[in-house]
Amino acid sequence: MPSRSSLNVSLTPELIAWVEHQVASGRFRSASEVIRAGLRQLQDASAPSSALVAEPIPAEPLVTTVRNG
Numbered sequence: 001m002p003s004r005s006s007l008n009v010s011l012t013p014e015l016i017a018w019v020e021h022q023v024a025s026g027r028f029r030s031a032s033e034v035i036r037a038g039l040r041q042l043q044d045a046s047a048p049s050s051a052l053v054a055e056p057i058p059a060e061p062l063v064t065t066v067r068n069g
Contacts (some may be wrong), residue, residue, distance in 0.1 A: 009035070
């Protein structure tokens with residue numbers, strides 16, 4: 001497990017209440033877990049999507065048959 005450091009951040013009263021609600025709901029064990037989960041989401045959202053970077057898939061050629069008579 002990577003080593004952990006401490007970092008103090010300032011939050012609005014609304015964000016503090018939301019973080020506390022997340023912990024009280026049992027979804028997270030601590031405020032730190034809530035913040036780490038949010039930061040991971042932000043990292044994922046800012047990372048280039050493999051779907052956007054992938055080469056386009058060429059379309060199959062459209063073939064039509066014309067019959068005379």
